[in-house]
Amino acid sequence: MKITEIEIFAIQLPLIQPFIISYERYDSMPSIIVKLTTDTGIIGYGESVFDEHITGETWDSTYALLRTKLAPAMIGENPLHMERLHDKMDRLVKGVPTAKAAIDIACYDAAGKSLGVPVYTLLGGRYHKKFPITHVLSIGAPEEMAEEAAERVEQGYRSFKIKVGTNIVDDVKRIRSIRERVGEDIALRVDVNQGWQTSAQTLQALEKLKDLSIDWLEQPVLGDDLDAMVEAKAKSTIPMMIDEGLQGMKDMRDIITKRAADKVNIKLMKCGGIYPANKLAHIAEMAGITCQVGSMVESSVGSAAGFHVAFSKKIITSVELTGPLKFAKDVGNLKYDVPFIQLNEKPGLGIDIDEAILNDLTIHSERVSR
Numbered sequence: 001m002k003i004t005e006i007e008i009f010a011i012q013l014p015l016i017q018p019f020i021i022s023y024e025r026y027d028s029m030p031s032i033i034v035k036l037t038t039d040t041g042i043i044g045y046g047e048s049v050f051d052e053h054i055t056g057e058t059w060d061s062t063y064a065l066l067r068t069k070l071a072p073a074m075i076g077e078n079p080l081h082m083e084r085l086h087d088k089m090d091r092l093v094k095g096v097p098t099a100k101a102a103i104d105i106a107c108y109d110a111a112g113k114s115l116g117v118p119v120y121t122l123l124g125g126r127y128h129k130k131f132p133i134t135h136v137l138s139i140g141a142p143e144e145m146a147e148e149a150a151e152r153v154e155q156g157y158r159s160f161k162i163k164v165g166t167n168i169v170d171d172v173k174r175i176r177s178i179r180e181r182v183g184e185d186i187a188l189r190v191d192v193n194q195g196w197q198t199s200a201q202t203l204q205a206l207e208k209l210k211d212l213s214i215d216w217l218e219q220p221v222l223g224d225d226l227d228a229m230v231e232a233k234a235k236s237t238i239p240m241m242i243d244e245g246l247q248g249m250k251d252m253r254d255i256i257t258k259r260a261a262d263k264v265n266i267k268l269m270k271c272g273g274i275y276p277a278n279k280l281a282h283i284a285e286m287a288g289i290t291c292q293v294g295s296m297v298e299s300s301v302g303s304a305a306g307f308h309v310a311f312s313k314k315i316i317t318s319v320e321l322t323g324p325l326k327f328a329k330d331v332g333n334l335k336y337d338v339p340f341i342q343l344n345e346k347p348g349l350g351i352d353i354d355e356a357i358l359n360d361l362t363i364h365s366e367r368v369s370r
Contacts, residue, residue, distance in 0.1 A: 001042065001078055001114055005369040006071040006106075007035040010063050011361040013299055014328040020138040022165025022195035023053055029297050029323070030059040032066065033331060033358060036079065036106040044079065044110030045332075045353055046102035047302035049269055049323075054223065054244050055098055062099045063364075069093055070103055071368040079107035080114070082275045089272075097247060097272035098296075104273025105305040105349075112348035119305070119349055123278055123312035130342040131310060131319045134159040134189065139166060142177035149178045149186075156339040159187035159215075161320055165195020168205045179212045188213070192220040194244055199228040206236050216263055219243040229260045241265055243294060248272070252280055256287040265294040266316075268306055277309045285315040292316065297323040300332025304349040307334075311343055331358045 013029040020026075034046040048066070050057040073092055077085055085107060089100050112119045120126050135152045137145050137160055149160055162178060164171035175190060182188075190209070196202045202220040209217075216239040221228040223244030233240040242255055243265035255261050264284055266277050277293070284291050293310040295303060303321040310316045319341070324334050332351040335344070344350045 001080065002039045003036055003074050003077050003079055004039050005037040005367060006074060007365060007367045008063060008066050008071060009033040009035070009358060009362045009365045010059065011331070011358070012363060013330065013361065015326055016328050018138070019297060019326065020140065021163050022139070022193040026297070029327070031299055032059070032062055032102060033299070033301060034066065034071075034102040034106045036074075036110055038079065038110055038114070040114065042110045042114050044106040044108070044113065044348065045301050046104065046106030046109065047298055047305070048098045048102040049296040049298045049302055050098040051269070051296055055095070055247065055270060057096055057098045062096070065093065065096055065099045066102060067366050067368065070099055074103055075368065075370050079110045082107065086272065086275055097276075098269045101268050101273035101302075104275055105268070105302065108274050108305065109348040116347050118343065118345055118347060119274065119308040120312040120343065123274070123309060126311050127314050128311045130340045131307075132158060133322060133336060133339045133341055134161050134318065134320050136161045136320065136322055137163060137178070139163050142173045145174050146177040146181035150181050153182050153186060158339060159189065161189045161191050163191050163193065165192040168196065168201060168208070172205065172208045175209060175212055175214070184213060187215050189215045189218065191218040191243070194219055194222050196220040197222050199231040202228070202232040203235055206232070206238060210237060214238050216241045218265065219245060226254055226258060226260050230258050233260060233262065239263060241292070243267070246270065246280075248276065249279065249283070252283050256283070256289065261289065263290050263292060265292045266309075267294045267296060268302065268309070269296045269298070274305055274309055281309065281313045281315055290315060290317050292318040292320060295321045295323055297326060299327065299330050300324045300334035300351050301349065301353075304332065304334050304351050307341060307343055308349065329357055329361060331361065
């Protein structure tokens with residue numbers, strides 16, 4: 001089986017409501033969909049959703065790199081040969097994990113379809129039967145966030161990721177307001193997205209949060225300041241998770257060596273796709289660090305890819321892949337049984353692509369072939 005053609009679609013996914021985190025506001029989500037065709041007629045889909053604040057990639061740069069470098073290099077290759085494909089991409093261009101993730105995911109989708117098995121079967125088989133879905137609360141006024149949380153509890157949600165990171169006083173008000181509204185039985189995870197920046201500010205905030213039964217605190221300090229994370233973790237009674245501070249193998253090695261986190265957030269868009277995410281999970285398991293598979297707010301394509309990794313690994317104990325629930329239109333049909341996700345047994349990613357919606361959301365596209 002050989003790759004004969006790759007189509008690249010730059011799209012804008014419409015959000016039901018704005019998504020606000022410490023450093024950005026999104027009114028729609030820019031994404032790039034890759035459609036890979038093989039000489040056997042098998043088609044695989046992949047996705048890139050980027051964050052220039054984390055990997056330095058943008059919508060335009062990712063599209064250009066896929067069009068001029070990565071996609072042409074994949075023509076004639078076998079999508080089953082994952083180690084070779086990643087080695088070829090890495091030798092061609094350093095870094096750019098989000099761009100590589102689109103190729104990786106499309107190859108896994110095609111590989112699963114060609115063998116008639118779900119992607120999770122290619123990763124060791126299915127371990128988890130289902131995962132509870134955590135609703136993500138974007139930054140807003142404390143009473144508004146508490147009201148949204150209460151509404152979601154009525155819908156069946158039992159856990160929340162609370163986006164904060166503006167200033168400590170307001171952030172503590174947000175978290176406290178939500179806890180008071182939903183009660184003690186609901187799991188709260190706090191994601192600062194680097195917003196508190198330093199270990200000193202983080203420790204100041206932790207003192208004010210110690211009575212609120214927080215499951216874990218995610219990336220309070222700058223992503224490239226691992227020493228600050230080490231200090232915060234050493235003095236914290238709340239478990240600490242690294243997100244922006246983990247992209248590839250070297251980061252994971254340093255996190256383990258310095259004992260910088262209790263938990264890591266693996267994102268396909270940060271590490272380069274399913275294949276490297278699988279490796280990161282194995283490395284974390286050897287060190288006894290539990291994992292989460294997180295999201296850059298991808299469509300059904302990228303979200304399904306993340307779920308296949310999560311469902312195949314015992315060490316992955318939580319997921320936050322809720323992009324499809326946030327979109328007014330989606331290119332795929334990943335199914336949620338709120339507040340759970342249960343993957344089907346269809347080959348590949350297990351989703352269908354609506355070509356009409358894909359074309360409707362496309363701003364520009366390009367076809368690469370031999």
